[in-house]
Amino acid sequence: MIPVSFDYVAPTTVDDAVRELAAAGEDGKVLAGGQSLLPVLRMRLAAPAKVIDLGRVPELHGVREDGNDVVIGAMTTHYEVQRDPLVREHLSLIALATETVADPQVRHRGTFGGSLCHADPAGDLLAPALALDAVMTVAGPSGRRSIPAAEFFVDYFTTAMAEDELLVEVRMPKFTGWHAHYEKFSVSAQAWSVVSVGVAVRVSGVTIAEARIGLTNMAATPVRAMAVEEALVGQPAFAHNITAAAAHAAENTSPTTDGDADGEFRSHLARVLTGRAVTAAIG
Structure with a gap:
């Protein structure tokens, strides 16, 4: 048409x-x-x-280092993000999640900022951005302002940006040396996530010192699995501790029922995939 x-x-x-x-x-x-x-x-x-x-606005393109932060321009393509050395070193969860977005053709054209602004709860990048404390810089007629990811995603396909604002860049603190993994379940290759889990953990010796976990498609907006994070921190990185913590993954979520899965199955997936993702991240 x-x-x-x-x-x-x-x-x-x-x-x-x-x-x-x-x-x-x-x-x-x-x-x-x-x-x-x-x-x-x-x-x-x-x-x-x-x-x-926005394709001809140079300021919106590229990845740069700014002190303890990595800044990704809104128009930086998925292909550029997943291969950028700063992202791979300091934001490995973002690189891993970006590798799962659709197919190579889409990753060459689609943009990091465009995916976040679209705010599809099944989108692969929203939950990792939330887990890593991303801050969105938006510009409008009144100037620029910063919106934390926890406030940016408001509802299905809805963000906190006004109609006359646009996303300029996404700023995230460095998570250098953290272990990360993105575990995705979909009904077919290159399909949207039924449920996905993004994990970043810092291990000290055999103990989990810090944990960040984001859930995709478990509510109208991305979700932090705070109960799992709290259960992991301070625990030795053993299988039984990870399994026990992952059992909390579906707490405070509201998964929908659609043609791919019902809410109960999504809750089951969240628990299983969280356990797998933490285990894989720690290695």
């Missing part, structure tokens, strides 16, 4: 992009990698009067 006609602009600065978005109002749509927007345009599920393409 052919989309309805619209005006197309390709600003070269963040300020220009913000002005274009504000001027378009509710009739404007931001184009990042296009993996979410283009299909709905073709099916005429969206009919914007103006599309603002």
